Amino acid sequence: MARKQGSHAEITGPRLRDAALRLIAQHGYAAVSMRQIADAVGVKAGALYNYVPDKQSLLFGLMEDHLTSLLAAWQTAPVSADPIQALEAFTRFHLRFHLPRPDQVSLAYMELRNLSPENFARIEGLRRDYEAALEEILQAGQQSGAFAVADTRVCTMALIAMLTGPSTWFRDDGRLPQAEIEAIYWRMVRGAVTAKG
Amino acid sequence: MARKQGSHAEITGPRLRDAALRLIAQHGYAAVSMRQIADAVGVKAGALYNYVPDKQSLLFGLMEDHLTSLLAAWQTAPVSADPIQALEAFTRFHLRFHLPRPDQVSLAYMELRNLSPENFARIEGLRRDYEAALEEILQAGQQSGAFAVADTRVCTMALIAMLTGPSTWFRDDGRLPQAEIEAIYWRMVRGAVTAKG
DNA sequence: TTGGCAAATGAACAGTTGTTCAGTTAGATG
DNA sequence: CATCTAACTGAACAACTGTTCATTTGCCAA
Numbered sequence: 001m002a003r004k005q006g007s008h009a010e011i012t013g014p015r016l017r018d019a020a021l022r023l024i025a026q027h028g029y030a031a032v033s034m035r036q037i038a039d040a041v042g043v044k045a046g047a048l049y050n051y052v053p054d055k056q057s058l059l060f061g062l063m064e065d066h067l068t069s070l071l072a073a074w075q076t077a078p079v080s081a082d083p084i085q086a087l088e089a090f091t092r093f094h095l096r097f098h099l100p101r102p103d104q105v106s107l108a109y110m111e112l113r114n115l116s117p118e119n120f121a122r123i124e125g126l127r128r129d130y131e132a133a134l135e136e137i138l139q140a141g142q143q144s145g146a147f148a149v150a151d152t153r154v155c156t157m158a159l160i161a162m163l164t165g166p167s168t169w170f171r172d173d174g175r176l177p178q179a180e181i182e183a184i185y186w187r188m189v190r191g192a193v194t195a196k197g
Numbered sequence: 198m199a200r201k202q203g204s205h206a207e208i209t210g211p212r213l214r215d216a217a218l219r220l221i222a223q224h225g226y227a228a229v230s231m232r233q234i235a236d237a238v239g240v241k242a243g244a245l246y247n248y249v250p251d252k253q254s255l256l257f258g259l260m261e262d263h264l265t266s267l268l269a270a271w272q273t274a275p276v277s278a279d280p281i282q283a284l285e286a287f288t289r290f291h292l293r294f295h296l297p298r299p300d301q302v303s304l305a306y307m308e309l310r311n312l313s314p315e316n317f318a319r320i321e322g323l324r325r326d327y328e329a330a331l332e333e334i335l336q337a338g339q340q341s342g343a344f345a346v347a348d349t350r351v352c353t354m355a356l357i358a359m360l361t362g363p364s365t366w367f368r369d370d371g372r373l374p375q376a377e378i379e380a381i382y383w384r385m386v387r388g389a390v391t392a393k394g
Numbered sequence: 395t396t397g398g399c400a401a402a403t404g405a406a407c408a409g410t411t412g413t414t415c416a417g418t419t420a421g422a423t424g
Numbered sequence: 425c426a427t428c429t430a431a432c433t434g435a436a437c438a439a440c441t442g443t444t445c446a447t448t449t450g451c452c453a454a
Contacts, residue, residue, distance in 0.1 A: 012401080027310060030227035034442060046444080047402045055442065110307055113224060150381045151373065157366065158359050158385055165358030166351075176348065184347045188355055191392025192385040209431080231412060243414080244432050252412065 013051045015041050021062050025103035029059055029114040059111060060119040066104040067126035073097055074133055083141030087193065090134055091163060091186045098167045099178055105167040131156050138193065147193040159189055210248045212238050218259055222300035226256055226311040256308060257316040263301040264323035270294055271330055280338030284390065287331055288360060288383045295364045296375055302364040328353050335390065344390040356386055 019040035023032045034055055038045040052058045077093050080086045098105050108127070115123060135156040141147035149155045166181055176184075216237035220229045231252060235242040249255045274290050277283045295302050305324070312320060332353040338344035346352045363378055373381075 028225060028227055030225055031311065033440075035440085043401095044403055045442085046404075049443070050401065114228065150377075150384060154363075154373065154378070154381050155385065157362055158382065161362030162355050162359040165354055169354065176351065180347075181351070184351050185355065187347060187392050188352065188389035191388035191390070193388070194392070195384050195388025230410075232410085240431095241433055242412085243434080246413070247431065 021103050025106040029111050063123050083146040086137045091189050092182050094163045095182050099170050102167045218300050222303040226308050260320050280343040283334045288386050289379050291360045292379050296367050299364045
């Protein structure tokens with residue numbers, strides 16, 4: 001059989017990406033087979049190749065989509081000339097964007113090693129662009145005297161690692177609501193960059 | 198051929214674990230085959246089963262070794278009654294233990310999902326024991342008024358995520374020596390827990 | 395009603411997977 | 425020197441891998 005009802009391309013395509021994202025986030029790229037993904041979609045393995053040229057492109061597409069939409073969302077975020085306000089905006093933006101997307105975060109951080117060299121370079125470039133946004137805020141605050149940061153590069157890495165952590169364990173029905181998570185993390189971020197040496 | 202010189206068991210065993218650790222850290226558990234590991238050891242795949250019952254036990258053993266030696270090392274670390282000093286000791290201990298062991302850190306954080314349920318529970322228990330050490334310090338400091346921490350559990354996760362980050366990118370011949378990394382991170386940690394709300 | 399075509403199937407391809415085990419080898423032991 | 429045995433090989437197993445493609449299906453438009 002084929003095509004049980006109406007045109008399927010606009011349904012199977014997104015379903016494929018959804019299933020792949022979920023399964024890869026759960027078990028890892030190498031541990032998930034195209035047949036498992038096809039099963040989750042309700043289709044045979046061969047049909048997947050109507051939507052994706054190969055498994056590697058599927059992974060790359062998921063990671064690229066995540067990072068480009070992250071950067072696009074950041075572009076529309078309000079910027080502040082005040083470094084403290086800018087850093088708070090970044091902190092809250094980062095949490096609000098990442099907490100509802102644990103699967104994408106998982107891919108972005110755990111599947112880098114499964115990208116081909118060319119694909120890795122492109123994803124890494126996008127990630128650097130995002131990190132640069134934070135580092136610019138830190139540099140501005142350092143120059144204005146608002147922050148006391150020993151090394152903006154290291155501080156960038158430290159803050160992003162800290163702020164990305166909760167997407168591993170945060171649950172909507174968990175002990176703390178998202179607003180409180182935001183408040184807790186913002187207080188820690190502010191302290192980390194304003195501490196006098 | 199077999200046994201080219203002397204008894205091999207005490208040589209091949211550790212070499213197996215070394216090769217497996219390195220390869221799994223680099224490519225991931227599911228992406229590394231027993232034959233690849235055997236190649237790195239200089240042996241055929243069947244020989245590995247003289248040292249390990251199966252692939253899953255190999256992964257579990259590597260992770261368990263790492264976490265038990267982490268906990269053992271922490272046991273011998275000096276404890277301070279002063280929360281600030283205790284937190285600094287933990288910070289420096291964590292960095293000193295993890296920075297030279299990037300492969301073990303990679304396994305401990307990325308391969309949890311490849312453990313069988315029983316093995317996962319045991320590894321997760323060890324990790325909780327370690328996290329508890331930090332949380333106890335935070336609780337003591339909160340009660341004594343030395344720290345201003347909104348939630349010790351969240352703060353524990355945040356600090357460990359931040360402090361484990363550098364083992365991804367730190368290099369001995371990198372821009373900053375380990376002592377400076379320690380200083381930078383300790384300043385950020387101190388600021389994060391002492392910031393007034 | 396007919397033809398066109400998007401969408402999916404099912405079989406096949408050539409490798410690879412973890413694991414087992416009878417057989418081989420070479421160093422140690424008597 | 426003969427024997428023992430730890431250590432390893434090589435082959436085999438059944439299952440699974442990503443990917444291709446001729447074929448089939450069933451909706452749509454003419």
